Amino acid sequence: MFAWEHLKDHLDQCCYILSSGALTITPPFIPVRTLPYFQGDVRRVYLSATLNAPDSFARTFGKVPERIIAPETPAGACERLILAPILRPGTENDVSAASALIATRKTLIMTPNYLRSAMWESVATTPDKDHVTAAVNDFKKSHAPAKLLLTACYDGVDLPGDTCRIMIIDDLPSATGPLERFMWEYLRMSKTLRTTIASRIVQSFGRISRRMSDYGIVFLTGESLVKWLSTPQNQMALPQFLQKQLLLGYQISENINPAEIGNTIDRCLDRDESWISAYENFMDTAVPLAGTRNTSIETELAISEAKFASAMWRRDFVSAAAILTGTLESAQQLSASTQAWHLFWIAAATEIAGDTVTANQLYRRAHGTQINLPAPEPNYEHGTAGIVSSQAKQAALQFVITNTGIVECPARMDQSLASLISGGTPGQIEEAIRNLGILLGLCSTRPDNEEGTGPDNLWIYGDTALCFDAKTDKLPTSLYRKSDEIGQMADHKQWVLDNTDVNDIIPIFVGPEVPASNESNPPADLLVITQEKLGELAGRLCACHRDIAASSIPLNLAPRISDEFATRRLKFSELLESLSPVRLIDIRHA
Numbered sequence: 001m002f003a004w005e006h007l008k009d010h011l012d013q014c015c016y017i018l019s020s021g022a023l024t025i026t027p028p029f030i031p032v033r034t035l036p037y038f039q040g041d042v043r044r045v046y047l048s049a050t051l052n053a054p055d056s057f058a059r060t061f062g063k064v065p066e067r068i069i070a071p072e073t074p075a076g077a078c079e080r081l082i083l084a085p086i087l088r089p090g091t092e093n094d095v096s097a098a099s100a101l102i103a104t105r106k107t108l109i110m111t112p113n114y115l116r117s118a119m120w121e122s123v124a125t126t127p128d129k130d131h132v133t134a135a136v137n138d139f140k141k142s143h144a145p146a147k148l149l150l151t152a153c154y155d156g157v158d159l160p161g162d163t164c165r166i167m168i169i170d171d172l173p174s175a176t177g178p179l180e181r182f183m184w185e186y187l188r189m190s191k192t193l194r195t196t197i198a199s200r201i202v203q204s205f206g207r208i209s210r211r212m213s214d215y216g217i218v219f220l221t222g223e224s225l226v227k228w229l230s231t232p233q234n235q236m237a238l239p240q241f242l243q244k245q246l247l248l249g250y251q252i253s254e255n256i257n258p259a260e261i262g263n264t265i266d267r268c269l270d271r272d273e274s275w276i277s278a279y280e281n282f283m284d285t286a287v288p289l290a291g292t293r294n295t296s297i298e299t300e301l302a303i304s305e306a307k308f309a310s311a312m313w314r315r316d317f318v319s320a321a322a323i324l325t326g327t328l329e330s331a332q333q334l335s336a337s338t339q340a341w342h343l344f345w346i347a348a349a350t351e352i353a354g355d356t357v358t359a360n361q362l363y364r365r366a367h368g369t370q371i372n373l374p375a376p377e378p379n380y381e382h383g384t385a386g387i388v389s390s391q392a393k394q395a396a397l398q399f400v401i402t403n404t405g406i407v408e409c410p411a412r413m414d415q416s417l418a419s420l421i422s423g424g425t426p427g428q429i430e431e432a433i434r435n436l437g438i439l440l441g442l443c444s445t446r447p448d449n450e451e452g453t454g455p456d457n458l459w460i461y462g463d464t465a466l467c468f469d470a471k472t473d474k475l476p477t478s479l480y481r482k483s484d485e486i487g488q489m490a491d492h493k494q495w496v497l498d499n500t501d502v503n504d505i506i507p508i509f510v511g512p513e514v515p516a517s518n519e520s521n522p523p524a525d526l527l528v529i530t531q532e533k534l535g536e537l538a539g540r541l542c543a544c545h546r547d548i549a550a551s552s553i554p555l556n557l558a559p560r561i562s563d564e565f566a567t568r569r570l571k572f573s574e575l576l577e578s579l580s581p582v583r584l585i586d587i588r589h590a
Contacts, residue, residue: 007025010312011025012352013027013313013348015027015028017178022178024177024178024179026178026179027312027313028179028309028345029306029308029309030309031306031309031312032060032062032306032309033062033306033307033309034310034314038061038062046061046065053195053198053237053295054295054302055295055298055299055301055302056195056196056199056302058302058306059302059306062310064299064303077212077241078209078212078214079214079215079276080205080215080216080217080218080245081216081217081218081249081252081264081268081279082217082218082219082245082246082248082253083217083219083220083249083253084219084220084249084250084253085097085219085221085253086221086222086223086226087226087250087253087254088253088254088256089254090258094221094222094223095119095120095170098168098221099120099122099123101219101262101265102123102147102166102168102219104144105144105145105166105265106142106144106145106146106147106164106166107145107146107164107166108139108147108148108150108157108164108166108168108208109123109147109148109149109150109167109170110150110153110154110168110169110207111126111149111151111152111170111171112151112152112170112172112173112174112175112176114151116151116171116222120170123147124148125149126151127149132150132153136157136159139159139164140159140163148164152173152176154173154200154204155203158207158210159207159208160210160211160214161210161211161213161214163208164207164208164216165208165215165216166208166216166219167204167205167207167208167216167217167218167219168219168220169204169205169218169219169220169225170221170222171221171224172197172222172224172225173201173204174193174197174224176200180193180196183341187337187340187341187370187372187373188335188337188447189335189337189338190335190452191334191338191450191451192298192334192335192337192338192341194233194234194237194298195237195295195298197228198237198238201229201238202239202242205242216268217265218249220249227453229246230250231452232452234452243288244283244286244287244288247286247288248282248283297333298334300327300330301327301330301331304323304324304326304327307323308320311323317349317350317353318349318353320349321349321350321353324346325346327342328342328343328346335450336369336370336445336446337369337370337450339369340365340366340370340373341366341370343362343365343369344362344363344366344367344373347362347363347366350362357401357403360376361400363375363376364376365398367397368394368397368398368438369438388558388559388562389441389562389571390441391440391441391442391571392441392558392559392562392565393441393558394441395440395441395561396441396558398439398441399545399548399552399557405553405554407548407549407552407554407557408549409542409545409549410439410545413545414542416435417435417436417538417541417542418432419431420432420436420531420534420538422535423531426470426472426473427449429470429510429531430446430449430457430470431446432538433456433457433468433470433510433534434446434457436534436538436541437457437459439541439545440459440541440570440572440575441461441565442459442460443458443460444460445458446458447495447499453495454492454496455468455469455489455495455496456469456470456510457470458496460500462572463501463502463503463504464502464504464505464506464572465496465502465505465506466508466576467492467493467496467505467507467508468508468510469485469489469492469507469508469510470510470511471485471509471511471512472510472531474511474512476512476514477514478512478514479514479517480509480511480515480516480584481516481520482516482517482519482520482521485509486516486520486526486584489507489509489526490523492507493505493507506576507523507525507526507527508526508529508581509528509584510529511531512528512530513528513530513582513587514587515584515588516585516587523585524583526583526584526585527576527581527582527584528583528584528587529580529582533579533580534579537575537579540568540570541570544564544568544570547564
């Protein structure tokens with residue numbers, strides 16, 4: 001009932017998320033600055049051991065602290081042996097492996113959702129949400145082999161000392177509510193949520209580490225969690241002490257003999273002097289894999305979101321739109337999905353303010369960049385070449401429709417593709433490839449740039465994905481190497497398979513047509529397309545869009561695109577063949 005009191009007069013400003021089991025109504029950004037106790041004239045003191053990232057703080061409380069008191073203490077530097085069973089060669093099921101190791105031991109298990117909790121049902125069951133406190137209190141008094149399974153509960157659980165020495169953090173705590181899940185799974189806003197996830201991971205480690213004298217074992221299960229913690233950009237969001245513990249734990253997990261794992265756990269828990277000495281020596285000499293992250297852009301955007309939410313709640317929609325518009329460039333620097341999310345809510349504010357024409361343009365831009373955001377769509381039916389494809393409809397969303405109904409080419413079309421045609425840095429070329437995919441009406445992203453893993457570029461249409469790795473800085477005398485490039489492409493294909501719904505994945509190097517090294521065994525489906533060929537495609541597409549803009553009205557725009565794409569071999573089904581790719585295995589040494 002309290003949530004309804006906050007929302008009932010602001011339903012037109014909310015985000016509606018429909019899942020198979022619920023309809024969630026929530027503001028896209030919490031209007032915390034409208035609450036009286038968060039106004040500027042109220043003095044506040046915040047106490048936190050884990051919420052030290054300024055962007056997460058701003059997203060939670062609507063501002064950054066004017067003064068931070070952070071004594072240099074060893075707080076949080078409790079001894080931990082971290083083990084990731086999935087890193088051990090031959091481990092097929094890390095949940096089963098961890099379950100066997102904790103069978104006779106008292107253990108806390110933390111999972112992010114009920115789907116993951118079900119994987120532990122042979123070990124423990126999650127208490128009803130109304131009885132979590134009682135379950136925690138009972139667990140504190142219990143003895144081995146007691147187990148406590150908690151779902152999406154990363155704080156408020158204190159198990160110091162002998163109340164619990166072993167914990168399992170299962171899978172990545174990527175989303176604890178419908179809005180976060182939509183942002184993470186559908187919009188792929190991993191950069192925006194990075195420090196939020198890092199804070200939850202740090203909080204998780206702290207459940208059994210409440211005092212400096214505490215020590216314990218932490219198992220990491222779930223491939224997504226282990227991979228996330230292996231990414232340098234993500235590690236930078238963690239305390240350096242924890243970074244070093246992860247480095248030690250990963251080394252042990254990768255190299256330990258399976259028969260020795262139980263003995264190593266016992267040595268830690270029994271306070272074996274040789275273990276303590278080895279641990280302390282490592283921690284004293286280890287260098288963290290990463291330093292500290294610059295979160296200035298994330299913090300700027302978090303403050304902008306808080307100001308936007310406050311203006312929306314006051315129904316000052318013009319000011320709200322102006323606030324997010326002022327930081328759109330920074331949003332684009334963070335990730336294309338973040339910019340699309342902000343564009344969508346600028347459009348919403350503009351629409352409520354009464355300017356539906358501008359709002360529709362913004363909705364189109366947002367949807368064109370991030371296909372999982374909805375867009376107003378005319379009821380296109382047929383062109384002369386047949387039924388209008390979804391590719392043509394998506395491409396139509398990139399065109400500008402003026403207030404007088406004139407169709408114009410997509411904004412900054414030539415500039416956004418210039419690096420493909422005339423050259424640029426690898427990063428500029430990757431961005432141009434992303435823009436080219438969007439202008440072609442495809443779902444086009446840069447996973448490596450936006451999520452820190454995966455291919456440089458990804459084009460998806462239907463059940464097929466073109467998986468690009470840009471190698472445009474490679475010299476004409478170079479070779480495609482076994483581990484550096486061909487092996488990396490195999491990893492990227494697996495990432496696409498794990499993170500999308502496509503089944504047909506076509507791997508492509510964008511670079512010179514040079515052979516693979518002699519020790520390499522490139523797969524038969526690995527293609528090479530030169531930058532020049534993509535530049536030719538970009539030029540052909542620009543010419544096509546100019547002709548379409550000159551001869552279309554809004555009503556027939558998508559059918560015209562459908563017809564022209566069919567005529568100029570720009571349909572996705574013909575696109576790859578029109579680029580004349582070369583199989584890497586067919587390129588011979590001179």
